Amino acid sequence: MGKIKFLQCRECKKEYTPTFKYICEDCFGPLDVHYDFPSVNKNTFSNREHTYWRYHELLPIESKSNIVSIGAGMTPLIKAEKLGKALGLNNLYIKNDSMNPTFSFKDRPAGVAVSKAKEFGLSAVGCASTGNLASATAAHAAKGDFPCYIFAPSDIEHAKITQALSYGANFISVDGTYDDANRIAAQIGDSKGIGIVNINMRSYYVEGSKTLAYEVAEQLDWKVPDQLIVPVGSGAMLNAICKGFEELENVSLINQVSNMHMIAAQPHGCAPIVDAFKKNLSEVTPVEIPDTIAKSLAIGDPGDGQYVLRRLQQYNGFAEESNNKEILDAILLLARTEGIFTEPAGGVSVAVLKKMVDEGKIDKNDCTVCYVTGNGLKTTEVMMEVLAKPQVMQADVGKILALVR
Amino acid sequence: MGKIKFLQCRECKKEYTPTFKYICEDCFGPLDVHYDFPSVNKNTFSNREHTYWRYHELLPIESKSNIVSIGAGMTPLIKAEKLGKALGLNNLYIKNDSMNPTFSFKDRPAGVAVSKAKEFGLSAVGCASTGNLASATAAHAAKGDFPCYIFAPSDIEHAKITQALSYGANFISVDGTYDDANRIAAQIGDSKGIGIVNINMRSYYVEGSKTLAYEVAEQLDWKVPDQLIVPVGSGAMLNAICKGFEELENVSLINQVSNMHMIAAQPHGCAPIVDAFKKNLSEVTPVEIPDTIAKSLAIGDPGDGQYVLRRLQQYNGFAEESNNKEILDAILLLARTEGIFTEPAGGVSVAVLKKMVDEGKIDKNDCTVCYVTGNGLKTTEVMMEVLAKPQVMQADVGKILALVR
Numbered sequence: 001m002g003k004i005k006f007l008q009c010r011e012c013k014k015e016y017t018p019t020f021k022y023i024c025e026d027c028f029g030p031l032d033v034h035y036d037f038p039s040v041n042k043n044t045f046s047n048r049e050h051t052y053w054r055y056h057e058l059l060p061i062e063s064k065s066n067i068v069s070i071g072a073g074m075t076p077l078i079k080a081e082k083l084g085k086a087l088g089l090n091n092l093y094i095k096n097d098s099m100n101p102t103f104s105f106k107d108r109p110a111g112v113a114v115s116k117a118k119e120f121g122l123s124a125v126g127c128a129s130t131g132n133l134a135s136a137t138a139a140h141a142a143k144g145d146f147p148c149y150i151f152a153p154s155d156i157e158h159a160k161i162t163q164a165l166s167y168g169a170n171f172i173s174v175d176g177t178y179d180d181a182n183r184i185a186a187q188i189g190d191s192k193g194i195g196i197v198n199i200n201m202r203s204y205y206v207e208g209s210k211t212l213a214y215e216v217a218e219q220l221d222w223k224v225p226d227q228l229i230v231p232v233g234s235g236a237m238l239n240a241i242c243k244g245f246e247e248l249e250n251v252s253l254i255n256q257v258s259n260m261h262m263i264a265a266q267p268h269g270c271a272p273i274v275d276a277f278k279k280n281l282s283e284v285t286p287v288e289i290p291d292t293i294a295k296s297l298a299i300g301d302p303g304d305g306q307y308v309l310r311r312l313q314q315y316n317g318f319a320e321e322s323n324n325k326e327i328l329d330a331i332l333l334l335a336r337t338e339g340i341f342t343e344p345a346g347g348v349s350v351a352v353l354k355k356m357v358d359e360g361k362i363d364k365n366d367c368t369v370c371y372v373t374g375n376g377l378k379t380t381e382v383m384m385e386v387l388a389k390p391q392v393m394q395a396d397v398g399k400i401l402a403l404v405r
Numbered sequence: 406m407g408k409i410k411f412l413q414c415r416e417c418k419k420e421y422t423p424t425f426k427y428i429c430e431d432c433f434g435p436l437d438v439h440y441d442f443p444s445v446n447k448n449t450f451s452n453r454e455h456t457y458w459r460y461h462e463l464l465p466i467e468s469k470s471n472i473v474s475i476g477a478g479m480t481p482l483i484k485a486e487k488l489g490k491a492l493g494l495n496n497l498y499i500k501n502d503s504m505n506p507t508f509s510f511k512d513r514p515a516g517v518a519v520s521k522a523k524e525f526g527l528s529a530v531g532c533a534s535t536g537n538l539a540s541a542t543a544a545h546a547a548k549g550d551f552p553c554y555i556f557a558p559s560d561i562e563h564a565k566i567t568q569a570l571s572y573g574a575n576f577i578s579v580d581g582t583y584d585d586a587n588r589i590a591a592q593i594g595d596s597k598g599i600g601i602v603n604i605n606m607r608s609y610y611v612e613g614s615k616t617l618a619y620e621v622a623e624q625l626d627w628k629v630p631d632q633l634i635v636p637v638g639s640g641a642m643l644n645a646i647c648k649g650f651e652e653l654e655n656v657s658l659i660n661q662v663s664n665m666h667m668i669a670a671q672p673h674g675c676a677p678i679v680d681a682f683k684k685n686l687s688e689v690t691p692v693e694i695p696d697t698i699a700k701s702l703a704i705g706d707p708g709d710g711q712y713v714l715r716r717l718q719q720y721n722g723f724a725e726e727s728n729n730k731e732i733l734d735a736i737l738l739l740a741r742t743e744g745i746f747t748e749p750a751g752g753v754s755v756a757v758l759k760k761m762v763d764e765g766k767i768d769k770n771d772c773t774v775c776y777v778t779g780n781g782l783k784t785t786e787v788m789m790e791v792l793a794k795p796q797v798m799q800a801d802v803g804k805i806l807a808l809v810r
Contacts, residue, residue, distance in 0.1 A: 050455055050479065070744040071481030071501060074455065078476055082548065096476060099504055101744060103782060124810065139744030143487065147810060154797040162785040162792060168741035171795035172805055180800040187802045192809055336573035339475040339506060339544030377508060377782040380567040387567060390576035392559040395585040397592045400577055404597055405529065405552060 003038065004060055007031040007203055010307070018060070020120050020195075022202045030303075031203045032243075033060045037251050042222055050074045052108055052211035058247060059112060059211075060204050066119040068144035072107035073211055075099045077219040077369070082337035083350075087357050093225070093369045095216055096340050102163070103375035104296075104343075105212065105237065106136035110197050112208035114140035117195035124149060125195040128185040130156050130178065131296050132374055137197050138169035149194065151185035153178050160378075202236075209237045213244025216369055217254050224260050226366035229353045231345045231373060232264045232273055232319075233297040235304030241371075242311045262317035264308055265352035267292035267327060267344070273305050277319035282309060293324050293382050294344035296374055318361060322351030328386050330354065331376065341376035349373075408443065409465055412436040412608055415712070423465070425525050425600070427607045435708075436608045437648070438465045442656050447627055455479045457513055457616035463652060464517060464616075465609050471524040473549035477512035478616055480504045482624035482774070487742035488755075492762050498630070498774045500621055501745050507568070508780035509701075509748075510617065510642070511541035515602050517613035519545035522600035529554060530600040533590040535561050535583065536701050537779055542602050543574035554599065556590035558583050565783075607641075614642045618649025621774055622659050629665050631771035634758045636750045636778060637669045637678055637724075638702040640709030646776075647716045667722035669713055670757035672697035672732060672749070678710050682724035687714055698729050698787050699749035701779055723766060727756030733791050735759065736781065746781035754778075 007016040011029030022031055038057050048054035052073025061067055075097045084092035100107040110133060117125045126149035127137040134150045141148035148169040152161070153176060161171060174181040182199070189196035197205050217224065224245060230238045242262065249257045266274045270290035276283065284305030290298035302308070312319060322330065327344050330351035334340050342350075353370050356362050376383065393400055412421040416434030427436055443462050453459035457478025466472055480502045489497035505512040515538060522530045531554035532542040539555045546553030553574040557566070558581060566576060579586040587604070594601035602610050622629065629650060635643045647667065654662045671679045675695035681688065689710030695703035707713070717724060727735065732749050735756035739745050747755075758775050761767050781788065798805055 047451075051481070071483055071504070076456070076476030076506075082550065096506065099476070099506060101481075101501065101504060102746065103508075103780075135746075139740070139746070141744075142741050143744040145487065149809060158789055158794045159785055161795075162788050163746055163781065165792040165795075166737060166740040166746055166781065166788050167744060168737070170808075172808065173795040173797045174800050174805075175797050176800035184800060184802055184805055188806060188809055191806065194809070332571060332573070335544070335571040336547050339546075339548040339572060341507065341540075341544070341568055341571055375508075375782070376568065376571065377780070380564055383567050383571050384563055387570040389563045390566075390570075390578040392578045392580050395579050395581035395589060397589055400579075400589055401593060401596065403575075403577065404554060404593055404599070 003036050003057065003062065005034045005036045008034050020200065022200050033203055033207055040251050040253065042253065045218060052215065055211060055214050058214065060207050061115050061119055063119065066115050068111060068115045068118055068140050070101045070107070070139055070143050072100045072111055074215055077216060078338060080338050083334060086333065086337055087354055088364055089357060089362065089368055090365050091367045094338060094340060095212065095369055095371045097212065097371065097373045098340070098342055098346070098375035102135040102139045103378065104132035104136065105209065105373040106132040108211050109205040109208035110136035111140050113195065113197035113201040113205040114144050114146065116201060116204040117146065118144055120195070122193060122195045125197060126150060126185060126189065127197045128182040128199065131160065133198060134161065134164040134169065135167065138164040138167035141169065142167045151181040153181050206236045206240045209240035210244030210247070212237070212371065213241045214248065217245065217248050220367070222254050223367070224254050224257055225369040227261045227263060227362050227368040229263045229265055229349050229370040231297055231349045231371060232266050232308060233299040233302065235273060235302045235308035238262065238264055239304050239307045239311060242315065260315055262311055262315040263352065263356060264312060264317065264319040265348045266319065266321050267294035267297050267348050268321045268323040270298045270300060271321040272300065273302060273308050274319040274321045276305070276309055277312060282306060294327060294348050296343060296345045297348060318356065320352045320355050322348050322355065326351040331383065340372060342372045343374040343376055343379045344382060345374050346372035408441050408462065408467065410439045410441045413439050425605065427605050438608055438612055445656050445658065447658065450623060457620065460616060460619050463619065465612050466520050466524055468524065471520050473516060473520045473523055473545050475506045475512070475516070475544055475548050477505045477516055479620060482621060483743060485743050488739060491738065491742055492759055493769055494762060494767065494773055495770050496772045499743060499745060500617065500774055500776045502617070502776065502778045503745070503747055503751070503780040507540040507544045508783065509537035509541065510614065510778040511537040513616050514610040514613035515541035516545050518600065518602035518606040518610040519549050519551065521606060521609040522551065523549055525600070527598060527600045530602060531555060531590060531594065532602045533587040533604065536565065538603060539566065539569040539574065540572065543569040543572035546574065547572045556586040558586050611641045611645045614645035615649030615652070617642070617776065618646045619653065622650065622653050625772070627659050629659050629662055630774040632666045632668060632767050632773040634668045634670055634754050634775040636702055636754045636776060637671050637713060638704040638707065640678060640707045640713035643667065643669055644709050644712045644716060647720065665720055667716055667720040668757065668761060669717060669722065669724040670753045671724065671726050672699035672702050672753050673726045673728040675703045675705060676726040677705065678707060678713050679724040679726045681710070681714055682717060687711060689714070699732060699753050701748060701750045702753060723761065725757045725760050727753050727760065731756040736788065745777060747777045748779040748781050748784045749787060750779050751777035
């Protein structure tokens with residue numbers, strides 16, 4: 001008998017055997033993985049490998065032999081003293097998840113989903129993605145020896161898919177919108193039995209992101225932060241982080257999870273969850289045409305939107321947005337204080353953190369963790385526009401000396 | 406009294422007090438750091454922070470309070486089973502140093518040099534660089550609260566310096582060659598007392614790279630690999646890796662270092678050390694105009710060239726080159742077997758590894774470590790040229806189904 005107890009519908013609570021299944025037959029709600037957790041304690045993990053697979057007992061893979069790892073996870077939790085000082089916080093940490101093997105947090109869910117595809121004996125994997133997820137899925141597919149199919153709209157730039165193509169993925173470039181690519185991926189996944197990580201493998205996929213909670217808890221010596229700032233696109237990651245902390249409390253590794261505050265950060269131009277939160281609604285109204293530089297968060301109709309709203313209620317949370325100017329300023333602030341170079345999604349987190357401090361919603365002594373989940377090298381064009389090209393100097397020491405303090 | 410015993414000229418062996426000094430007054434030889442090492446054992450390091458600063462007793466910083474860390478080091482040593490199988494090796498490891506905070510191994514030497522600049526009380530830091538080192542120096546300068554000056558020739562593309570500019574570095578864009586930029590950096594460093602990490606801080610700077618030996622030894626449970634493949638530009642890194650293994654033997658953490666084999670990998674078009682090695686010379690003839698896609702190894706007159714030749718003699722080594730085609734093939738091979746996306750310098754290592762195996766110079770059961778030191782996201786344009794843009798498909802499930810196995 002495996003450690004997964006069952007899959008359970010998040011809505012109607014119907015239980016299912018843990019098979020290649022992701023949606024409730026009765027009410028179409030998402031299925032979550034529930035476990036029979038073994039007895040663990042702090043020492044269980046302390047001398048393990050330095051990847052998120054150190055928590056394998058708490059992840060939905062029954063046999064360790066099915067793990068497909070490229071060394072992701074256990075990214076640094078940086079004590080951000082300089083950024084903290086700039087913002088007026090004494091106890092600020094950055095979870096720098098740009099330092100994964102494919103350079104975003106997506107190595108977590110993609111790695112778990114590809115491992116589960118191996119456990120299920122599937123013949124191929126894939127995803128619908130235009131960015132970070134494509135690379136994470138393709139890299140894990142390469143390591144796991146799976147053919148990989150990436151479904152994306154055809155207007156995506158060649159430069160943006162070069163990384164994923166390098167890993168050997170087959171690109172299905174669809175003449176249509178992202179929604180078209182997504183629909184085709186779902187249909188092909190179902191008819192060919194291909195594990196589309198963010199669609200028909202989603203129940204297992206989202207489990208990877210909860211390691212962002214496990215690692216932060218362990219890196220804080222099994223304490224729960226007071227404040228967490230989480231960038232939100234579909235909302236799956238924020239929901240998974242909450243699940244992660246709850247599971248650690250269930251196995252008695254931490255306590256007082258109910259005291260933490262969850263802050264959802266979205267970009268202006270695609271902030272449907274923030275809008276719903278501020279209007280005190282329980283449902284999210286989709287944004288028709290997202291308009292933001294934070295492309296990796298530009299999901300107009302967030303699948304987990306309503307669950308994020310519930311989480312914010314449950315965990316005394318807030319939702320806030322930041323505009324393009326604030327995002328760019330925040331990217332530079334983070335780079336110039338902590339030496340961390342992030343993509344716009346990371347700028348959204350830091351900009352919203354700043355706003356929360358300015359509005360007095362975070363106490364300066366609170367233990368605050370800000371998640372930075374993607375890499376600035378993937379979006380250099382955004383920064384090139386705001387950083388002036390240096391003036392050319394004559395190769396004359398005397399003249400150049402005058403420039404140097 | 407500190408743990409640094411003295412600086413010593415690598416040539417005439419003259420000793421110096423460890424101050425802000427890097428070149429022998431008598432013979433102009435480079436100065437190396439020698440230590441009074443404390444007593445250490447395997448347990449000394451095992452529960453330390455997961456960065457290269459876990460070895461702080463063996464690094465040239467007297468007081469821990471001067472450490473400037475952005476979380477670099479302890480990058481994964483990946484058991485490369487799929488790549489090993491493709492090449493015919495049973496015991497191959499990749500040291501994936503693309504996973505550092507600024508995405509190359511340069512975070513090691515730059516971090517040590519910037520920390521030493523803090524210990525010396527210098528007012529600013531800088532470097533002469535056109536690539537990875539510029540970002541590593543700028544990021545550590547940001548975290549350490551130093552003004553940072555990057556000296557580079559003016560023909561460098563804006564996109565290539567966006568990362569370093571984001572960290573707030575001052576770019577001195579010199580109308581001239583890299584040699585001009587280098588000369589001006591040296592003169593300004595000396596006259597203003599600025600720590601130019603790869604020039605006047607070089608004795609301390611190179612110490613950072615030896616952590617590439619420490620980590621591999623610890624990750625192999627304190628064993629020495631049989632074969633090491635090291636990409637070579639200036640040669641400083643290969644020399645530092647040898648020094649690192651020797652120091653670990655001196656403190657009795659490992660033994661039989663003299664049995665290891667060092668393989669120097671250079672790109673065709675800039676392989677002066679390979680040329681000298683193959684002609685059995687003890688001096689390197691500079692390459693006037695380097696011509697290779699491996700820009701980060703395109704150093705025509707390698708400062709440590711003669712020392713690399715000595716190391717290859719000392720450690721039963723070889724030197725080999727790979728051409729552009731072989732480099733590109735190797736980048737794809739690594740990505741498609743291990744899910745690791747590297748820049749051309751990493752392709753040089755893997756291509757030379759393949760050549761060594763094909764020529765029967767590596768036994769299939771040897772413990773072989775191949776160093777991959779930089780990130781493919783910094784050189785996507787190189788890969789775009791060899792990866793075809795996917796054909797656009799009509800958004801029709803039936804037609805697309807036919808494409809999928």
